[in-house]
Amino acid sequence: MREELQELKKNGLARNLTPSCYCANEILIGGKSYINLSSNDYLGISSRLDWQKEFLDGLAREEFLMGATSSRLLTGNSWCKEELETFIGIQYGKECLVYNSGYHANLGVLPALTNKEDLVLADKLVHASIIDGLRLCGCKWMRYRHNDSNHLERLLKEYHSLYENIYVVTESLFSMDGDFVDLERLLLLKNKYSFKLYLDEAHAIGVVGNHGLGLAEEKGALSEVDYLVGTLSKALASEGGFIITDLETKEWLINKSRSFIFTTAGAPVSSLWSQFVFKKMLKMKEERLYLRKITEDFRSWLPNKNVVGESQIIPLIMGNNNECLSYSDKLRHAGLWVSPIRYPSVPLRQPRIRFSLTAALKPHQMQKIHEALLD
CATH class of the missing domain: 3.40.640.10 (Type I PLP-dependent aspartate aminotransferase-like (Major domain))
Structure with a gap:
């Protein structure tokens, strides 16, 4: 195991767990706040504190079965x-x-x-x-x-x-x-x-x-x-x-x-x-439309990049693992949390930054994302 782990680290394929706290459209890691672009909370429901309160207030005591x-x-x-x-x-x-x-x-x-x-x-x-x-x-x-x-x-x-x-x-x-x-x-x-x-x-x-x-x-x-x-x-x-x-x-x-x-x-x-x-x-039509709009905007900001797909999942294909890790670090330094995706999750020679958008992203955050991508 030790030898294989060392080989994974050498090839930029090692994974690790990062303690985090997801809050609305941001993620807190190591005391720093980032715009979260690695979430599959596509409609932003997990950050709806008003819905959490409504749900909990509506529970009868005997229903609260853990x-x-x-x-x-x-x-x-x-x-x-x-x-x-x-x-x-x-x-x-x-x-x-x-x-x-x-x-x-x-x-x-x-x-x-x-x-x-x-x-x-x-x-x-x-x-x-x-x-x-x-x-x-x-x-x-x-x-x-x-x-x-x-x-x-x-x-x-x-x-x-x-x-x-x-x-x-x-x-x-x-x-x-x-x-x-x-x-x-x-x-x-x-x-x-x-x-x-x-x-x-x-x-x-x-x-x-x-x-x-x-x-x-x-x-x-x-x-x-x-x-x-x-x-x-x-x-x-x-x-x-x-x-x-x-x-x-x-x-x-x-x-x-x-x-x-x-x-x-x-x-x-x-x-x-x-x-x-x-x-x-079932009734979140506005959120679905908003997510579609910001997805179109985001994709338009990467016209000369190797971007694939057509949805709120936006993969940016990189040349190699080191380039992928380096670009991920650069975006994190700019306040965007994105995760590099590497083999075996994707083909060996197709590492990528996978941006994942959610309807929780606010216009001012989208502007910050735009600026970081243009840098």
Whole structure:
């Protein structure tokens, strides 16, 4: 371990934990305040002290349950967990099953659904939690080139008659490149080859769609997605993950998904908070529009840089790890907290500064960011 840690440090790949205190749109580290550009609190909900007060004031004493006491299949299936699932399911017009995190959902859904007669085709850049889930599957799985529907179709043509079921797995908004999947093209292929579509909306929920339900809502395709995975821990500023699917699949996952079965349930009070903020999120159209505006402004400030994506996640690709670390230090010196993203989170030769914008950023902070980027 010692030798490998030294090698990581030598190559600029070592990671460490930094104690911090997140406050509104800023982060306090080592007694210094920075504008936070590394947050996935996309709507700024975690800093809404007025909503926190409203939530806490509305809790009955007996509802303030801090621990679940056991797994949901034993005594941990609180009424507020079921109420949360019912509420979220109604928004999507399907059934909902809540997991302890989005990671738990991605780890447990596909291994429960697939067998050796099935094939999974996953986008090359799907999240590590999906890859970990695929490694637990008993089926064959392959990865197609990122957002390359032509490559995907070639694989579908080659394999669709050889397997009982094919699952196509992708994110709607990719966390490291900040780009969207071509959902319309994917649905045309789905209609042609009859595969099952697994769509991870973790970074789109709250941000995309008229009610913030994600890209599938925006494209009018909620009924066409077989398995829609979401998170409560990013734009919704809570904890947990969920899957939207049909009733039979929900019942199957309750019986077969190991990351759901073999874990203590999340705290009931967290489920109450999740439902509270989910209701608020549905109406946050102004915040979504504001986030879109500042995203457009921010991207316009980097015209000659190697910037990719099209969302509030704005990756600036750097030449090497040392350049990435140096630029991150420069921005921090200017009062901006940004984190360098390096291998294995991204490809080895594509280290990047990943700017992540939130609706909590104020105009005067955006001006300071603009000045720092021009320096």
